[in-house]
Amino acid sequence: MAVQERPVALAGPDRRAQLSLFARNFFKHPRMLGSIIPSSPFLVRRLLERVDWGRARVIVEYGPGVGTITREILNRLHPNATLVVIETNDDFVDFLNRSLYDPRLKVIAGSAEDIQAQLNQLGLPPADYVLAGLPFSTMPAECRERILAASREALGSGGAMLIYQFSPKVSSDLRQTFTRVESDFEPINVPPARLYYCHK
Structure with a gap:
């Protein structure tokens, strides 16, 4: 049964402010963002089409930035x-807290490595999906491996990690960490993105 889409309120900052904040942070931390503009609607749609919205009760998103994907979720x-x-x-974190209000949303200032601790603190069960656009290719290998392993452990039975990247570098790590990995490609994005659907 399809879940009816509900509008998400954007309070205060408009789209221009959203893009400006994202661009400023790209120039400050280019290795953390990977792109000067947020994800395209085409990439967001392709990423989210793999989610079973009728079943999903706990979703975790890493690196939401200005909330481009967050709003669509x-x-x-x-x-x-x-x-x-x-x-x-x-x-x-400040932008998300000011611009989005939804009782289903929990904004956490912290590291993806601590996903299990964050779920425990919120009293939540294992995640159905973990979504990530973190630039894994520019991370130290040890950090990348810790995040992927922690994500796998935080997923419930039948859970999946959905990832988009601008480099194929993380592919081998994903295949070593997860039982099954499917890949896809979205050309209508700046830059074009690779997508990975990783099953526990």
Whole structure:
């Protein structure tokens, strides 16, 4: 049964402010963002089409930035589900807290490595999906491996990690960490993106 889409309120900052904040942070932390503009609607749609919205009750998003994907998740999310977004950038955390209000949304200032601790602290069960656009290719190998392993362990039975990247470098790590990995490609994005659907 399809979940009816619900509008997500954007309070205060408009689209121009959203893009400006994203661009400023790209120039400050280019290795953390990977692109000067947020994900295209085509990439967001392709990424989210793999989610079973009728079943999903706990979704975690790493690196939500200015909330481009976050808003689309909330528009599709079941009324009784929870979306946990984990962000290390204080500017983005502040922006999300000011611009999005939804009782299903939990904004966490922290590291993706601590996903299990964050779920425990919120009293939530294992995640149905973990979504990530983190630039894994520019991370130290040890950090990348810890995040992927922690994500796998935080997923429930039948759970999946959905990833988009601008480099194929993470592919081998994904195949070593997850039981099954499917790949896809979205050309209508700046830059074009590779997508990976990783099953526990």
